[in-house]
Amino acid sequence: MDFNALNKNLETIIQQKSMLADMDYSxxxxxxxxxxxxxxxDDFLENYGEYLEDILEDLYEQHSPTLDVLSPIAYIARNYSPLEETEAGQQYSFKPQDAVQFEVQKAPKMDARLVFIPNPVRLLLVLDKKEVSELWRLSEDKQPK
Incomplete structure (x- = not known):
């Protein structure tokens, strides 16, 4: 699997979503x-869907075993804003409400959200719109260069 391409494809989707968000329906x-x-x-799911679903299934098993895993595309926020450019690539912010809802078994009353971000590809958990923790990231030997 080409992990650099996974990162690049995720970033392409983010950029396309941002472009659409700035456009008027008319x-x-x-x-x-x-x-x-x-x-x-579709290309993203065809190339990386199975790999990402396995990761998501493991995370759900650890944090919320009663919920069903969604398509990996669901964990890409509705909109991102570019932040700074780093050595790893463009960094992005997102509004927690633009990420998919998640239920953390150990904190059921908290508003929990999951979201993929690139550079490097990782999956973040946001609790109550302020506490952010990284649940998964591409291993060091698979980082985009």
Whole structure:
């Protein structure tokens, strides 16, 4: 598996979603841009879906065994904002409400959200819109360069 490509494909989806978020539905190019996003998502799932589903299943088993794992695409936030450019690549922020809801067995009353972010690819858990912890990241030998 090409882990650099996984990172790049995730970032492409994020950029396409951000572009769509900035467009008005009446824009004549909106439908084409939305179709392109769906193509990127389909390719992403075809190439990395099984790998990411295995990771998600392990995390759900640890933190919320009664919930069903969603498609890996669901864990990409609705919108991201670019932050700084680092040695690892463009860093992004997101609004917790744009991430998928999750239930943490040990903290059932907290608003918990899961989200993938790139550079490096990792899965973050956000609790009550402020406490962020990294649940998973590509191992060091599989980091994008």
């Amino acid at each position: 824009d004549e190019t909106y439908d084409d841009a939305e179709e392109k996003l769906h193509e990127f998502e």
